[in-house]
Amino acid sequence: MDTAAAEWTAHPDGRHGRRAGRRFGAWAAGLLFLAVSVVVGCRAADTDGVTPVPQFLAFLPWLLVPTGLGLLLAVGARWWSGVVWAVVLLGLLAWFIEPYGKTGQPGGRPLASFRVLTSNVEFGQATDALVAAVRRERPDLVFVQECEYTCDARLREALGTDYPHRAAQVAAGSAGSVILSRFPLAAAEAVTGTMAMPGAVADVRGHAVRLQLAHPMPPLPGHVDLWRRELGELRHFAAESVGSDGRTPVILAGDFNASQDHAAFRRVLDTGLRDAARLTGHGRDPSWPARTTPAFGAQIDHVLLSTDLSARTARFLDLADTDHRALLVEVTLHRRG
Secondary structure, eight states: HHHHHHHHHHHHTTTHHHHHHHHHHHHHHHHHHHHHHHHHOOOOOOOOOSSTTTHHHHTTTGGHHHHHHHHHHHHHTTTTEEEHHHHHHHHHHHHSSSOOOOOOOOOOOOOEEEEEEEEHHHETTHHHHHHHHHHHHHHEEEEESSOOOHHHHHHHHHHHHOOEEEEOOTTTTEEEEEEESSSSEEEEEOOSOOOOOEEEEEEEEEEEEEEEEEEOOOOOOOOOHHHHHHHHHHHHHHHHIIIOOOOOEEEEEEEESSSSTTTTHHHHHTOOEHHHHHTTTOTTTBBBSSTTTSOOOOEEEEEEEEETEEEEEEEEEOOOOOOOOEEEEEEEOOOOO
16 A cells, blocks of 8 residues: 555646746746846846946856846746746847947048057957057057056067057056057047046147047956046046037047946947947957957947948957957048048
């Protein structure tokens, strides 16, 4: 009798096991949807929220993966409201994956063309790789982030003849930055930040172009407010330089530690600057972390242009010994109007 009762309660048809499996699948799907919903909700509300939301926002397109997994779990669990939840999330993600920012070309005739390269050399470790890339690609303007003392000395030694003009704030570790130029440079006020963000005015074949290097703090846990404040400083610079009179063309380039899915970075774009990668059809190509790009990553390195500058091409370059890809852009200056 005991054996027969045990066999009867074991549910030989597996119905009890299937019900437990469906409950587990529904719970797992719900947790995935909840996490994704918090991040997508902040994106929809145009806010970066608090840790860990800013960190996940950098990888917003990749949230399709947990959402798709949750959808499979919901279907397997026959949790139909969960399926609807997943479809809504997928629709919102598809909407926000569309690159952000203005496009279009200046209407004035071309005045001068030149090449701009920006590179984070990670504590100076990739300086030799950068020198090789500069010699190969021959940009006219080079924005270098995390250039410490040995990096600065190496750039002077290797590139000083070809790039006699510079705006530099050299410091230890990640704090130093340098702008190298074939064109004459005049001094300009730097943007205040924990890490150096020098500026200059270049004389591009008789036309003044305002140059500004960007390197705000990353949104590390406990430092999100600082990251947001330093991006706000860059937004303030852009609003004053582009929005007030707009007489001088502006190039704002560097490691922004932010992607188009961060509200603080979109505020910078909303001043009227345009992302060169977006203009050339590469608005979602990742630049960091270099070891997993282009398969996985976030685009946090940017070259932003005012409306009288156009981008003909943009390419991300792989450099050894740094966690960032460099960005090379062919830029054309146009007559206003």
